[in-house]
């Protein structure tokens with residue numbers, strides 16, 4: 001279908017890379033509104049078929065109402081599709097009102113056969129072609145999709161990354177993204193729930209007091225190459241989001257629609273919770289000056305934190 005559009009695909013790092021802007025322009029030019037979904041799905045099929053053909057391992061591509069899955073898993077991949085569909089409905093319900101209104105295409109999940117392929121694939125999207133270590137990634141480049149290195153933790157990774165994907169249209173602070181992804185994973189997966197009560201408040205208090213809470217509000221902590229430091233960010237973000245969701249999800253979803261990365265979500269917190277983020281952080285960490293202070297943020301690092309095409 002895209003045969004007459006040679007610039008629709010390029011090759012980089014040995015794999016085909018769809019140029020979604022070109023494909024989008026083609027769709028806008030030639031296709032009526034009611035056929036856009038079909039066009040985009042056909043372009044996605046072509047992409048996944050090219051990707052499958054470019055790799056030596058025996059991948060298959062399967063498809064359901066809302067998803068594509070590319071996998072080398074030799075077992076019946078239907079359970080993966082079933083799980084993705086079920087999850088899509090659950091996450092959609094939980095984030096009701098804060099969801100993307102994209103009306104075309106399906107959501108692709110790429111499950112690679114090992115770390116080497118995964119890295120080869122994700123390098124294209126990372127700054128300096130040096131991605132951070134990860135169990136999965138949500139890529140926002142043109143056609144939002146998920147990639148993971150294998151089936152280990154498939155459910156857990158899919159839940160977390162699907163939350164990122166469903167909120168990718170909003171200018172959210174990074175900590176809100178990670179906090180809600182962790183929170184929903186905890187709600188939906190029994191294994192994660194068992195680990196839920198391990199928040200070490202005393203340790204966090206000291207750590208953030210000396211490292212500085214601005215690392216959290218600015219999003220800088222999530223760019224850190226050291227996994228143990230990123231983990232502190234994930235844990236605190238989750239606790240603060242838990243505090244926000246406790247009263248009710250409707251207020252939280254309204255907050256999600258307005259939270260803005262430029263102030264860490266401070267203005268939206270005041271509108272919807274009646275208090276600033278510093279007060280919410282006190283409920284989690286104990287007394288201290290935890291207010292966001294955007295004037296103290298390192299502008300270059302903040303820009304880097306939000307320039308990424310993945311999360």
Ligand SMILES: [Zn+2]
Pocket residue numbers: 160164177178181311
């Ligand atoms: Zn994440």
